[in-house]
Amino acid sequence: MCGAALVRASMMDWMPTFFATGIGQLPETLASGIVNGCIYALAAVSLLVVYNVTGVINFAVGDFLMAGAMLTLLFAGPNGDPHRLPLAVAVLLAVVIVTALGGLLELLVIHPRRRQGTIFLLILTIGISSVLEGGALIPTGSLTYGLRPFTSGPALSIVGVLLPRQDLWIVGSTLIVMGLLWYGATRTRIGKALRACEVNPTAARLVGIRVDRYWTIAFALGALLAAFAGAILVPVTYATYDMGIPITLKAFVAWILGGAESPVGAVAGGIGFGVLEAVVLGYSPASVANYGDAVPLLLLIVALVIRRRGLTRQMAVTRV
Amino acid sequence: MSVTGSASAGRPGSRAVVPVSVLVADRWWAxxxxxxxxxxxxxxxxxxxxxxxxxxxxxxxxxxxxxxxxxxxxxxxxxxxxxxxxxxxxxxxxxxxxxxxxxxxxxxxxxxxxxxxxxxxxxxxxxxxxxxxxxxxxxxxxxxxxxxxxxxxxxxxxxxxxxxxxxxxxxxxxxxxxxxxxxxxxxxxxxxxxxxxxxxxxxxxxxxxxxxxxxxxxxxxxxxxxxxxxxxxxxxxxxxxxxxxxxxxxxxxxxxxxxxxxxxxxxxxxxxxxxxxxxxxxxxxxxxxxxxxxxxxxxxxxxxxxxxxxxxxxxxxxxxxxxxxxxxxxxxxxxxxxxxxxxxRMIASWSPEANAANRRISTESHAVALQAALGEPSTGAVAGVSAVAPVAPGITSDVEGEADPDPPCLLEAVGVTCRFEGLTALDGASLELQAGEVVGLIGPNGAGKTTFFNCLSGHVQPSSGVVRLGGTDVTGMAPYRIARHGLARTFQNIELFPDMSVLENVMVGAHLSAHAGALSAIFRLPGHWRDERVLAQRAEHALERVGMERYAARAAGTLPYGQQRRVEIARALAAQPHVLLLDEPAAGLSASEAQELVELVRALASESLGIVMVEHNMRALMDVADRVTVLDSGRQLLTALPDEVRKDETVIASYLGTSHLDLSRASVRGAGARPEGATSVPEEGA
Amino acid sequence: MTTATERPAVLKVEDLSVAYGAVRAVRGVSLALRQAECLGVVGANGAGKTSLLAGICGLVRPAGGSVSLDDAAIGGLKVEETVRRGLVLVPERRQLFASMSVRDNLLLGSYVLGRERKVPQQLERVEELFPTLARRREQRAGTLSGGEQQMLAIARGLMSTPRVLMVDEPSLGLAPVVVDAVVDALRELRRQGMTLLIVEQNVRLAMTLADRLLVMEQGVVVRQTSADAVLDEEALVAAYLGGPTDPKAERHADDGGAGSREPSSDRSR
CATH class of the missing domain: 1.10.3470 (ABC transporter involved in vitamin B12 uptake, BtuC)
Structure with missing residues (x-):
């Protein structure tokens, strides 16, 4: 019914990396959990930055990630394409384009309605999500794509744990990005102003910060983080146009688990969730593990029922 | 009993009010x-x-x-x-x-x-x-x-x-x-x-x-x-x-x-x-x-x-x-x-009848409307309410039964304290309210007046202290449950349902007077029709009491401010409460509107309603209050007659401040007024 | 002091009205603030003092009237823009960046100056004026005591080198001893020639600070005097606490005659 739109590729194409290698011993399981957790952490920080500055939950965060992955593939070329750009250039180009796209979409879509309620804005980001997915679907179709690891070679053994090289790339570059983010937020004028918008928007206006512009900056920064996560993820997974929504949901779990307040919490939540997911799925019987994403997502509901004060507190105080 | 009949009866030459039965114009064929x-x-x-x-x-x-x-x-x-x-x-x-x-x-x-x-x-x-x-x-x-x-x-x-x-x-x-x-x-x-x-x-x-x-x-x-x-x-x-x-x-x-x-x-x-x-x-x-x-x-x-x-x-x-x-x-x-x-709307505006009706509403001077409002309805309404009371025996008798056996006081709050994240917004405030009494609640900025109200109505949970309503301990109950015990309130920034009509707003206020649930609504069972009638009557009488019945069909959000205040009071009254909390009811009203409000509050109190009122318009408040409670920095300074409050040194000090030049002397006397606890007010709205 | 009336007005407000939805919080207030003058606005809460400031600086869009700074119209501009023109509000309850350091708060105060050279100089001057803040540079603003927070709020306001500084309720929620320190700081600012508009509920405190006082009630200016005039205590109490007052004052209030076209008071000299 409703045309072929309902017939879609399964959203489970994107699977944690450890599935490919089989369920190994605990150290490997933990390591792959951390690797996945880095991706969740980047996406969760992206959610956090946008939410803290604008109060909007960016439903399209997973799709910005997908866009980063797809554009990296496009520029670096699938395996063996002779016309590809150098990897570093490809990643940079992909990230820059998605960042600009994030800012542009905020200006075109969110900005005109920024005084509306949060639900209205969330629905708008669902629209953005569909546009991004559709935009990726038209050139790529429902096919899946992969990219070679950033550096080739056998898995490295570190204190007896075998780690694929791309995993190290993911963990290392996540650390670097988080470091840069911290530096930017605490040492630069724009970073401080962005934090000022989070901490106290009224005070920010009073010192002359044009808070509206920082909405655009926040969306662009959120898109940047997501795109970067997509770029470093694509060598270990297959990119599909519909990989976004599961990642959005997981980033959201990570964000909530981390307390939904600080970037440190979001990173901890992301890595914690990645590890939890790896352990739960790695050590469940196949009949449970077959349900894949459904298992960790159940945790979301548990997390929220337990932690619902985390987000609602400020609202409860200002209400009435 | 015909609703329209009762509305216009006894008021010869009264306005061409659209009958409520028409406003609730839902029929099975609609x-x-x-x-x-x-x-x-x-x-x-x-x-x-x-x-x-x-x-x-x-x-x-x-x-x-x-x-x-x-x-x-x-x-x-x-x-x-x-x-x-x-x-x-x-x-x-x-x-x-x-x-x-x-x-x-x-x-x-x-x-x-x-x-x-x-x-x-x-x-x-x-x-x-x-x-x-x-x-x-x-x-x-x-x-x-x-x-x-x-x-x-x-x-x-x-x-x-x-x-x-x-x-x-x-x-x-x-x-x-x-x-x-x-x-x-x-x-x-x-x-x-x-x-x-x-x-x-x-x-x-x-x-x-x-x-x-x-x-x-x-x-x-x-x-x-x-x-x-x-x-x-x-x-x-x-x-x-x-x-x-x-x-x-x-x-x-x-x-x-x-x-x-x-x-x-x-x-x-x-x-x-x-x-x-x-x-x-x-x-x-x-x-x-x-x-x-x-x-x-x-x-x-x-x-x-x-x-x-x-x-x-x-x-x-x-x-x-x-x-x-x-x-x-x-x-x-x-x-x-x-x-x-x-x-x-376009089609409606072509029809001549609608045009006439629109013109009638738009050309009415608000002043005239308000005059009419305060003239008869507040007296007529008393009769009206008692006439309608038997229609919904369930709730009325229920609540009255609770309050009956020699009530010590309608509302009693003892030592109510409320802390938000380290800030003590309210520190041991107490209040007693008798039937037919108006208690004013005043205090400088940030004194905790609205917090006190929120604790009474259940919108905020007190950290400690007790709130009793007609003898029942309602401390920490959810607001909708406290409402069932006979407490109604208005809000500082009028909180009407802007897209709903005035009548519907007030019908929500009367919500507890009826019982029809979703099933009788979906299948349009007899209970649904009966309840709709009861609610509409209740609402209409509440509107009459505040003189707003002629605006019943208007969307609440389109009314001028003073009238929205009235509708909000009507919504509270429609619940037939024993205790009414009014949070800054005169804010933004002109002097004459404020005077009308004073008269309305007096009329309500004379019907043995207990009223607590936060108000910055001191003239209005001192006019209407039987007793005044003064809060400062979350503490209760005193409760006294309006004239005593006006003359009280500590109250004057808390409002006007102590002279900077004799701070040393003042700090001893004013210690109660400005406790140390108030020195670190944390950030708001971060 | 006597020259105050001869200096040109820096900030001119004419017939300003501020409304929140249908509520008119300020109804047609006029005032003029001269170079290096300190004007106090007093009145009970709900009188519209804070709304007046919000309307002047553009935190709330005025419903009517005009505002000009150095003869340039700034009415209707948003607060982000009026700050750039040199009109700075130190808000009620301070509105600091609580989780950021004192120094970051101050640096954000000079946000509109960009990367100008002035910033370090201004930081130095402000820390000189408020030595406590210099000592607590790295501390988080939210952990300061109430008085220090108020000083930080004022200091942050000064960081953009404003033409006019408006301070809302500097004594609110502070212990008397702490109020002392804040008042001293404001006095020092005044001595240095800063043009000040101070809203204060505490009349006696306002009297010790300001050259002139405006008394507001129910959104209008009901009287204005020079600060050294002996204020009619009873009338003041009436303005704050209502009650049996001389009806004359009230009627004056309604005809809006208390504007600032003739700012000098007729009572004092």
Whole structure:
């Protein structure tokens, strides 16, 4: 019914990396959990930055990630394409384009309605999500794509744990990005102003910060983080146009688990969730593990029922 | 007793008030017009759809079933303000439920449909109770996760046949007539189901339940203070939507014959959201047209798109959805329904009667209206209320019975303390209120007056202390439960339901005077009609009391400020409270309006209502209060007669400040007035 | 002091109205603030003092009237823009960036100056004026005591080198001893020639600070005097606490005659 739109590729194409290698011993399981957790952490920080500055939950965060992955593939070329750009250039180009796209979409879509309620804005980001997915679907179709690891070679053994090289790339570059983010937020004028918008928007206006512009900056920064996560993820997974929504949901779990307040919490939540997911799925019987994403997502509901004060507190105080 | 009769009786030459019975103009035949329009479009789909060239009767089935899904979205998101994104799960429960029950239990498809619907309803109730405490966007993501989990389960579980799906079994039949997928007869079954769903949703919305839903959507705190249990009504809306969605799922299962998980992806939910938005979230009647619009657009895109760009046609839909969703939200946030409303208004403005009525309302001088308001109604209303009281014996006698045995005092607060994150907003405040008494509550900025009110009405939980209402300990109860014990309030920044009419606003205030629930609303049982009459009468009398009955039909948000204040007081009065809390009722009123308010408050007190009033307009307050309690920095300075308060040194010091030059002396005396505890007021609104 | 009336007005407000939805919080207030003058606005809560400031600086869009700074119209501009023109509000309850350091708060105060050279100089001057803040540079603003927070709020306001500084309720929620320190700081600012508009509920405190006082009630200016005029205590109490007052004062209030076209008071000299 409703045309072929309902017939879609399964959203489970994107699977944690450890599935490919089989369920190994605990150290490997933990390591792959951390690797996945880095991706969740980047996406969760992206959610956090946008939410803290604008109060909007960016439903399209997973799709910005997908866009980063797809554009990296496009520029670096699938395996063996002779016309590809150098990897570093490809990643940079992909990230820059998605960042600009994030800012542009905020200006075109969110900005005109920024005084509306949060639900209205969330629905708008669902629209953005569909546009991004559709935009990726038209050139790529429902096919899946992969990219070679950033550096080739056998898995490295570190204190007896075998780690694929791309995993190290993911963990290392996540650390670097988080470091840069911290530096930017605490040492630069724009970073401080962005934090000022989070901490106290009224005070920010009073010192002359044009808070509206920082909405655009926040969306662009959120898109940047997501795109970067997509770029470093694509060598270990297959990119599909519909990989976004599961990642959005997981980033959201990570964000909530981390307390939904600080970037440190979001990173901890992301890595914690990645590890939890790896352990739960790695050590469940196949009949449970077959349900894949459904298992960790159940945790979301548990997390929220337990932690619902985390987000609602400020609202409860200002209400009435 | 005729409502209109009682309203105008005894007031010769009174205004041409539109009778309340007309304002509540819901009759059993009222939805027939809309139903005929939708029916005409739907039933003719097998004719006009193929004629367009790119649509078939199958698209007609899609339209009818998705209309049912969209109705659920409109009920929950549009009317209740709750973003529930689990539509695909509910749709799937109906479809798989039917198939599984037929396969494993050999159940007849009608029974399977019913059992699935019950299961979906029960599941929705369970989920609702669990998640409705979450706020807006969190709810959206959690329910979306539920939808996604459901999809994975459908795709994986052996029970649902995994990726290959499950066969459905025998087709629906009535007597000898079999309705199976490929035939037009099945299309008509779906159309009838969609139309029934429309009536169900419409009846639910136009009822006591519907008003409660809209009140919750507009302002949960205000709804709660009228005694509306928000969670209950959210669950009612969600369960209704879930049952409709499940029935749609069962019909779909019958239609396709084999149920596969790919029909229940999250995209279904996104599509339904899109359709509901296009139709207009605030309109039941917009939904079918929103669905129709999206389906036609999608089919056209798939048919003609590839002629323009040579790409696989199905790839267009996702981006098309996104673009349409964004464009509609940006350019036509009210959806197609707002076009319909505009047309309706245009047509109405052509009719001469409506014109006359409009002119009458707009040319009325507010001053004249207010004069009239304070003249007779406040006296006439006393009689009016006592006349109507027997109509709803349940509540009245109930509450009166509680207050009867020699009440020590109506409202008693002892040592109420309230801390927010280290800041003590209220520190051991106490209050006693007798029937017929007006107590004023004053104090400088940040003294904790509104916090005290919120503790009394239950909107804030006190950290310690006791609040008793007519002898019952209500400390820490939810606001809607405190309202049931006879406390009503108004808010500092008028919290009316702006899109509802004045009468509907006040009817929400009278919510507890009636009992009709969702079922009697949906099926229009006699209880529904009886309760609507009772509520309308209550509301009308409350409006008369504040002199606003002639504005009953106006949307509350369009009234001038002073009148909104009155409507808010009327809404509180409609609950027939024993205790009334007024939070800055004179704020923003002109001097003459404030004077009228004073008289109104006096009149209410003379009817042995107990009133507590926070007010900055000291002239008004000192005029009306029997006693005045002064708060400063969360502490109670004193409670005394207005004249004593005015002369009291500490009060004057707390307001005017102590002279900077003799601080040393003042700091000893003023220690009570400005305690050290107040030195570190933390940031607000970070 | 006597020259105050001869200096040109820096900030001119004419017939300003501020409304929140249908509530008119300020109804047609006029005032003029001269170079290096300190004007106090007093009145009970709900009188519209804070709304007046919000309307002047553009935190709330005025419903009517005009505002000009150095003869350039700034009415209707948003607060982000009026700050750039040199009109700075130190808000009620301070509105600091609580989780950021004192120094970051100050640096954000000079946000509109961009990367100008002035910033370090100004930081130095401000820390000289408020030595406590210099000592607590790295401390988080939210952990300062109430008085220090108020000083930080004022200091942050000074960081953009404003033409006019408006301070809302500097004594709110502070212990008397702490109020002393804040008042001293404001006095020092005044001595240095800063043009000040101070809203204060505490009349006696306002009297010790300001050259002139405006008394507001129910959104209008009901009287204005020079600060050294002996204020009619009873009338003041009436303005704050209502009650039996001379009806004359009230009627004056309604005809809006208390504007600032003739700012000098007729009572004092």
């Amino acid at each position: 939805p027939l017009g809309g139903l005929a329009l939708v029916g005409a479009v739907f039933f003719t789909m097998p004719i006009w759809m193929p004629a367009l060239g790119f649509l078939s009767v199958e698209d007609g089935v899609t339209v009818t079933l998705y209309t049912m899904l969209a109705l659920g979205m409109v009920l929950v998101l549009g009317y209740c303000g709750q973003l529930m994104l689990a539509t695909n799960a509910l749709f799937g429960v109906g479809a798989y439920g039917l198939a599984i029950l037929a396969l494993h239990q050999g159940l007849n498809p009608w029974a399977g449909m019913a059992v699935s619907a019950v299961a979906a309803g029960a599941g929705a109730a369970l989920i609702g109770v669990m998640v409705f405490r979450l706020t807006g966007h969190l709810l959206g993501l959690v329910t979306l996760a539920i939808g996604y989990i459901a999809f994975i389960v459908f795709e994986t579980s052996p029970l649902t046949g995994g990726a290959s799906g499950i066969g459905v079994g025998p087709s629906l039949s009535i007597g000898g007539a079999v309705f199976s997928g490929g035939e037009n007869s099945f299309f008509y079954v779906c159309t009838v189901a969609a139309l029934i769903s429309l009536v169900v949703a419409r009846n639910l919305v136009v009822s006591r339940t519907g008003r409660a839903l809209r009140a919750v959507e507009a302002n949960e705190a205000a709804a709660a203070s009228a005694g509306v249990n928000a969670t209950h009504y959210k669950v009612v809306a969600f369960v209704t939507g879930a049952i409709i969605a499940s029935v749609a799922g069962s019909l779909y299962a019958n239609y396709v014959g084999v149920v596969g998980a790919s029909s229940f992806t999250i995209l279904v939910t996104v599509e339904v959201l899109l359709m509901a938005v296009v139709g207009g979230l605030r309109s039941i009647w917009g939904a079918p047209f929103g669905v129709l619009g999206v389906v036609v657009f999608q089919a056209a895109l798939q048919t003609y798109g590839p002629d323009v760009v040579h790409i696989n046609s199905s790839y267009f839909t996702t981006i098309g959805f996104g673009v349409v969703l964004i464009l509609v939200l940006l350019l036509l946030p009210g959806g197609l329904a707002s076009i319909g409303d505009g047309l309706a």
